[in-house]
Amino acid sequence: MIRRLIMLLALALALPAVAQDKLPPAPYAYRQLDNPALEAKAKALMESLRCLQCQGQSIADSDAPIAGDMRNQVRLRIAAGEDPEAIRAWLIERYGDYVSFKPEIDSMTWPLFAAPITLLAIAALILRRRYTGRTKA
């Protein structure tokens, strides 16, 4: 029992392996924009940008400092009147498609979109053949 308590205590007190900075979060990391329409735009964009540190999370979901800094940058740019898709393009120019969660159709990804349509078309063709064949017979 005591051993278990000590282990729990050790777990609770353990320092994270990755060091963190001591600076307060960037101004707009956790503060919403005053204009609700702009904040909604920023939120939609932040939900579809990948956190570079945690990688499985969007910057809207992540508490990593670099995600906070990216939210700050997104909100400031939106507040300055920049178009969300222009900000996304700016980031893709720097990190590649990886930084964006929004699916894009390009020379690499088109089979993903074409495959289901092709399979459905083939299935429809097979079914039609089968049924028209049966009525004739």
Next chain:
Amino acid sequence: MNDAPQPSRMALWLPLGIFTGFIALVMVGLYRPASREVKSAMVGKPLPAFALKQAVPDRPGLARTDLIGGKPRLLNIFASWCVPCAAEAPQLEALRRQGVEVDGVAIRDKAEDLKGFLARNGNPYARIGADEVSAIQFAIGSSGVPESFVVDARGTIRYQHIGDIAADQVPMILAKIREAAQ
């Protein structure tokens, strides 16, 4: 016998074959060690404009213009709170002794923490700019600390090194600097 063509024996096995192939693909994807590195797409492109104020009193700040002209330089993204950055310090010092100008950007750092870090680990930097909101990282496609970028005399980013420069990687970095000088 009906006149419909009999599916060949091979065709009967085809769905199972496709299924097995799919499972194999999934397994390969699952067990392949995932790379957590995010490569910058800015390699080969000009360094974006920036101007950072000085991070410590005894070194000037850093702007894009400081990195252009004369010779290639090493732009090192680091922080006092970053453990591998301390491990990297001797290698940066070794590069400085070999004549490489190392310019630093301190990410989300406090001046007093940075002073302590430089006192403990040495100060190989010609200039250190303070970036409190990771802005320079986003501008050059860097996703963590430490990262080092070789910038040539025209201000083009020539090489990105992700993570700390290990002792055995110093000659490779030197070669990249020399390559950028041509």
